[in-house]
Amino acid sequence: MNSNLDKNFNNPPQSYWMASVQQPEYPVLNDDIKADIAIVGGGFAGIATAYFLKKQGINAVILEADRILQGTTGHTTAKITSQHELIYSKLKKQMGEELTKQYADANETAIKIIEKIICENNIECDYTPQSAYVFTQDESYLEQIKDEVETASSLGIKAAYVEEIPFSIPIKGAVRFDDQAQFHPLKFLHPLAQKLYNDGVRIFEQSRVVDMEEHGNYILITNRGKKVTAEKVIIASHYPFYNKHGLYFGRLYTDRSYALAIKAKEKYPGGMYINIEEPARSLRIVKTDQGELIIVGGDHHKTGQGIDTTMHYEALKAFANRIFTVEDYPYRWSTQDCMTMDGVPYVGNYTSKTPNLYIATGFGKWGMTNSIAAAAILSDLIVKGDSPWKDVYNPSRQTIIASAKNFVVENLNVAKELIGGKISPAPASEDIKPGEGKIIEINGQKAGAYRDEQGTLHIVDTTCTHMGCELSWNSAEKTWDCPCHGSRFTYEGDIVEGPTVTPLKVHKDVNTIEKLLKDDF
Numbered sequence: 001m002n003s004n005l006d007k008n009f010n011n012p013p014q015s016y017w018m019a020s021v022q023q024p025e026y027p028v029l030n031d032d033i034k035a036d037i038a039i040v041g042g043g044f045a046g047i048a049t050a051y052f053l054k055k056q057g058i059n060a061v062i063l064e065a066d067r068i069l070q071g072t073t074g075h076t077t078a079k080i081t082s083q084h085e086l087i088y089s090k091l092k093k094q095m096g097e098e099l100t101k102q103y104a105d106a107n108e109t110a111i112k113i114i115e116k117i118i119c120e121n122n123i124e125c126d127y128t129p130q131s132a133y134v135f136t137q138d139e140s141y142l143e144q145i146k147d148e149v150e151t152a153s154s155l156g157i158k159a160a161y162v163e164e165i166p167f168s169i170p171i172k173g174a175v176r177f178d179d180q181a182q183f184h185p186l187k188f189l190h191p192l193a194q195k196l197y198n199d200g201v202r203i204f205e206q207s208r209v210v211d212m213e214e215h216g217n218y219i220l221i222t223n224r225g226k227k228v229t230a231e232k233v234i235i236a237s238h239y240p241f242y243n244k245h246g247l248y249f250g251r252l253y254t255d256r257s258y259a260l261a262i263k264a265k266e267k268y269p270g271g272m273y274i275n276i277e278e279p280a281r282s283l284r285i286v287k288t289d290q291g292e293l294i295i296v297g298g299d300h301h302k303t304g305q306g307i308d309t310t311m312h313y314e315a316l317k318a319f320a321n322r323i324f325t326v327e328d329y330p331y332r333w334s335t336q337d338c339m340t341m342d343g344v345p346y347v348g349n350y351t352s353k354t355p356n357l358y359i360a361t362g363f364g365k366w367g368m369t370n371s372i373a374a375a376a377i378l379s380d381l382i383v384k385g386d387s388p389w390k391d392v393y394n395p396s397r398q399t400i401i402a403s404a405k406n407f408v409v410e411n412l413n414v415a416k417e418l419i420g421g422k423i424s425p426a427p428a429s430e431d432i433k434p435g436e437g438k439i440i441e442i443n444g445q446k447a448g449a450y451r452d453e454q455g456t457l458h459i460v461d462t463t464c465t466h467m468g469c470e471l472s473w474n475s476a477e478k479t480w481d482c483p484c485h486g487s488r489f490t491y492e493g494d495i496v497e498g499p500t501v502t503p504l505k506v507h508k509d510v511n512t513i514e515k516l517l518k519d520d521f
Helices: 002-009 044-055 088-095 097-121 139-154 185-198 310-323 367-383 398-423 510-520
Strands: 033-040 061-063 128-136 159-162 173-182 202-204 209-215 217-222 227-235 252-264 272-275 281-288 291-302 326-340 346-349 357-361 437-442 445-451 457-460 472-474 479-481 488-490 495-497
Touching: 033 044, 033 217, 044 061, 044 185, 044 367, 061 227, 088 097, 088 139, 097 173, 097 185, 097 367, 128 139, 139 159, 139 173, 185 202, 252 310, 291 310, 310 326, 346 367, 357 367, 437 472
Parallel strands: 033 061, 033 227, 061 202, 128 272, 227 357
Antiparallel strands: 128 173, 159 173, 209 217, 217 227, 252 291, 252 326, 272 281, 281 291, 346 357, 437 445, 445 457, 472 479, 479 488, 488 495
């Protein structure tokens, strides 16, 4: 059993969703173009918004920095659920019943919309109705569980209180939502993207937007220097690449979580599960041609602030072995989520003073239904000027004040990382083994060094090109991660995740640095 895990962990992490489908290719933007609407970001929200607009007769242009659907969308657990932990009782206290009802309606409707799109387009994507559970092993959470059942039921959700779940986990209680679902997200979205492309929607990959200018219309400038002139722009790039106005870098933080896909001797009993206390644990089933896989997820932390990120996979392995007779661990992956101060995404006008600039971000851990809700809101605002759910998702909503404490805490954390990273000394130079990454010092300046399995040393400047925070080494993914705003880079300095739009500076004279390291050691 452990030999299987060790064998698989010698390979880079890989999402089951991405490994099990063929990735189509779309062209790079090589010419200046014009468009009525430009969507920055080719994830679930971007593709879904283009689909909704196309249904209204509008052809948008989609600009993706890398390959479509390979970011957070390709690394999700893919639960189609309005059950977002214990959100409804919390929102009712913070926002009131009317806005809470909007959020519930948006996400419950999103489930139905996904099923309708599947049926209308004859998409085979392993869509399966399931019940969703939030459980606790801690008696102190029971009142919150019961409050959630009562609040959700009052909002029209089929919610029930239960005292058992079908696993060898002794729980104190749980809330069950019925009429939820799960699917294969890429089997759902790739056919949609291909349909859009065939119907005249222009999709460009490897076309990172690095700047945006306002001259009546918006002018988007890519990393290749090409320009897209558009009357309206939707920023759906996960974390916003655009820093002007809105102060989104102060209203969002990024969180990483982990997943194992396991093969177990036991048959999975059905349902989707997540606990409310820490450490977070999530369960769902995937049926494949090779049999059942169980996705075991959780163990989250702020991006760039995990001590040894490999320990999170080990923690999930230990949890899985307590519940199942594990036979193999064929896949493992991690994902990054944008979190808002109050737990509700920011969807709508970028600010109240930018009528033609829109945003969709901050889906937290619940991007499947929230991406569909965002697409519906944005297309309604653009076509009709109104949406029944616009107020609760409004990026300028006044109810964010209720989360002022979270705003202060998260921004103090960013300030601590920014300042602490600058003043903390680099550790003494030492030998770097194959597969290891470490912070070193070169002529009094910090740098990031990684030695690959062939013995080659790769050295980069560890100052994040977004807003200047010092990067941390992510041993599980072999990346340099920003603890302030979540930008991530390969060990060669290329961008893995935004909001940054600029790669890291690479130290070229590696041979001289190698000699210095050996001399110091």
